[in-house]
Amino acid sequence: xxxxxxxxxxxxxxxxxxxxxxxxxxxxxxxxxxxxxxxxxxxxxxxxxxxxxxxxxxxxxxxxxxxxxxxxxxxxxxxxxxxxxxxxxxxxxxxxxxxxxxxxxxxxxxxxxxxxxxxxxxxxxxxxxxxxxxxxxxxxxxxxxxxxxxxxxxxxxxxxxxxxxxxxxxxxxxxxxxxxxxxxxxxxxxxxxxxxxxxxxxxxxxxxxxxxxxxxxxxxxxxxxxxxxxxxxxxxxxxxxxxx
Numbered sequence: 001x002x003x004x005x006x007x008x009x010x011x012x013x014x015x016x017x018x019x020x021x022x023x024x025x026x027x028x029x030x031x032x033x034x035x036x037x038x039x040x041x042x043x044x045x046x047x048x049x050x051x052x053x054x055x056x057x058x059x060x061x062x063x064x065x066x067x068x069x070x071x072x073x074x075x076x077x078x079x080x081x082x083x084x085x086x087x088x089x090x091x092x093x094x095x096x097x098x099x100x101x102x103x104x105x106x107x108x109x110x111x112x113x114x115x116x117x118x119x120x121x122x123x124x125x126x127x128x129x130x131x132x133x134x135x136x137x138x139x140x141x142x143x144x145x146x147x148x149x150x151x152x153x154x155x156x157x158x159x160x161x162x163x164x165x166x167x168x169x170x171x172x173x174x175x176x177x178x179x180x181x182x183x184x185x186x187x188x189x190x191x192x193x194x195x196x197x198x199x200x201x202x203x204x205x206x207x208x209x210x211x212x213x214x215x216x217x218x219x220x221x222x223x224x225x226x227x228x229x230x231x232x233x234x235x236x237x238x239x240x241x242x243x244x
Contacts, residue, residue, distance in 0.1 A: 045235055046089045046126050047228075050119060050133040050189065051076035052199075055099030057112060060138035062205035068136040071214050073097065075202060076134050078224035088232065091126050093119045120192040130161070131197035132231060133189055136214065138206040146207040147174040148223070151183040153190035153197040161234055162198045168230035169200075172222060200227055 051072035053059035059068030076092065083090045094100060100122075101114035123131055139145050148169040152162035162180040170177040183190040183199060190197050202223050203210045213219045 044089065044128055046091055046129045047079075047083055047231070048091045048093070048123050048126050048129045048131045048195070049076045049079055049083075050093040050123070050131060052133055052135040053099075054094050054097055055101075055115075056104075056108070057099055057115065060136055060205045062138075062211040063208065064211060066205060066211050066215060068138075068205060069097065071136050071202065071205075071220070072134045074220050075223050075227075078221055079132070079134075079228045082224060082228055083232075086232070091122070091129065093122055116188045119189060123189070123197075124192075124194045126195070129195045130231070130235065131189075131193055131195055132165075132227065133197070133199040134227075135199060135201050137201040137204045139204060140206045143206050143208070146204045146210040147176060147178055148203055149178045149201045150180045151187065151190065151199045151201070152180055153183055153187075153193050155193060155196050157196040158190075158198055161196055161231065164234035165198065165200065165227055165230045168226050172226045173203075 051069070053067075053069035053072060055069075057069065059072070061067050073094070073096075077095065080090045080092055080095075099111065099115045100118040101111040102118065103114065104111065106114065123129060137149070150162040150166040150169070152158040159180065159182075166178065166180045185191050187199060190199055203214050205211050205214070
């Protein structure tokens with residue numbers, strides 16, 4: 001069973017308060033975001049938001065026709081909007097239902113490879129960037145599985161960022177705590193990213209109850225606020241060594 005409405009509401013309010021606390025910290029410390037104690041960023045932070053798939057590639061598709069690419073984009077746009085309100089710079093790999101491949105007439109496999117390569121080039125070209133890639137999971141053979149989980153790359157600081165976001169998702173989204181996992185070499189985007197990078201599987205489209213939830217504006221907002229607040233809360237922590 002998922003969390004009750006009353007518990008959802010209380011946790012959502014707490015998350016919103018956390019977001020405003022981050023906002024206050026940014027205003028207090030100035031317009032730029034502080035260096036993370038873990039990532040030791042020396043430049044102004046740019047949050048790179050990657051809504052996975054898009055265009056010809058819908059990603060996972062639920063039994064009711066819900067496409068992963070659409071949910072990814074809706075959550076990403078919410079994150080971007082809130083981040084901009086906070087004065088945090090963002091860079092999106094897409095803002096519409098499109099893919100980024102170079103040749104739309106190529107074979108599907110080539111188009112997918114090109115799409116990923118172009119995203120990697122964009123991501124690695126962002127100075128001071130931190131990547132958050134959004135996806136939806138699917139495990140049709142075990143439809144009861146649900147919940148959000150964070151994967152991290154090998155770049156410095158990625159695991160710590162993933163753990164911060166996972167802890168927040170366990171409080172606001174998951175009825176059973178999940179743990180972060182290393183992406184390894186199986187996730188091209190994280191394997192090739194040269195900046196701190198994490199991938200959030202927001203839920204399982206193979207679970208009909210979670211699919212219905214993912215299609216609601218309230219849950220999309222909840223995911224966006226939770227991921228953004230926890231990421232900024234982690235990234236804006238001052239470096240204890242800086243004052244020494």
